[in-house]
Amino acid sequence: MGIKERLVELKSSLPKAVTLVAVSKTKPVTDLMQAYDAGQRIFGENKVQEMAEKYQQMPKDIQWHMIGHLQRNKVKYMAEFVELIHGVDSLKLLTEINKQAKKHNRVINCLLQIKIATEETKFGLTKEEAIALLHSDQFQDLKHIHISGVMGMASFTSETNQIKTEFEYLKNTFDTLKKIQYEMEIISMGMSGDYPLAIRCGSTMVRVGSHIFGARNYN
Numbered sequence: 001m002g003i004k005e006r007l008v009e010l011k012s013s014l015p016k017a018v019t020l021v022a023v024s025k026t027k028p029v030t031d032l033m034q035a036y037d038a039g040q041r042i043f044g045e046n047k048v049q050e051m052a053e054k055y056q057q058m059p060k061d062i063q064w065h066m067i068g069h070l071q072r073n074k075v076k077y078m079a080e081f082v083e084l085i086h087g088v089d090s091l092k093l094l095t096e097i098n099k100q101a102k103k104h105n106r107v108i109n110c111l112l113q114i115k116i117a118t119e120e121t122k123f124g125l126t127k128e129e130a131i132a133l134l135h136s137d138q139f140q141d142l143k144h145i146h147i148s149g150v151m152g153m154a155s156f157t158s159e160t161n162q163i164k165t166e167f168e169y170l171k172n173t174f175d176t177l178k179k180i181q182y183e184m185e186i187i188s189m190g191m192s193g194d195y196p197l198a199i200r201c202g203s204t205m206v207r208v209g210s211h212i213f214g215a216r217n218y219n
């Protein structure tokens with residue numbers, strides 16, 4: 001099976017309410033265009049420069065999602081076009097996104113990244129930190145960002161029960177935060193290895209890369 005066939009098969013297997021982000025990091029534009037030609041319009045990248053280059057080269061009806069850990073000094077390179085930023089984990093970063101969005105007269109949609117994994121290396125806010133952020137005065141002043149939901153990455157483990165517990169924690173965190181920020185509607189969780197479980201736990205947006213495009217080569 002090629003990219004098109006895998007994409008079509010995956011799409012037909014997803015519930016209607018679940019949005020598919022095709023994670024295309026490291027892949028060439030020719031691969032992305034195969035997915036585009038099969039109808040895919042949402043692509044996820046984890047490096048700002050790579051995303052900006054692909055944005056320049058590809059059709060303009062694509063929605064670009066930034067799914068990676070984001071440095072503040074890179075926000076300006078995508079503020080003009082990015083559709084959704086998944087990995088927002090601080091008020092400082094949110095303030096910079098707001099500043100850059102304002103320059104382009106836009107409101108940029110963001111997800112709060114919640115730390116659900118046990119690994120030290122994974123980023124994100126605790127549930128308590130996210131609550132404090134949404135209640136802060138500084139947050140109320142940010143008119144050019146919109147918090148659309150939450151995002152999380154489960155631990156890298158084959159222990160299905162642990163992954164399930166982490167996904168359930170993210171869903172639970174979403175339910176809590178939605179009482180403060182009631183326009184929230186997105187729970188971004190699930191990748192190639194665990195998206196069916198994520199959907200059973202309440203995911204509304206899956207980020208799938210290698211299952212569509214094949215394994216990545218980082219060399």
Ligand SMILES: *Cc1c(COP(=O)(O)O)cnc(C)c1O
Nearest residue numbers: 023046067191192207208209210
């Ligand atoms: C790379 C990446 C994915 C996709 O991973 P696959 O296992 O290839 O599906 C999803 N989310 C994030 C944040 C990623 O960096």
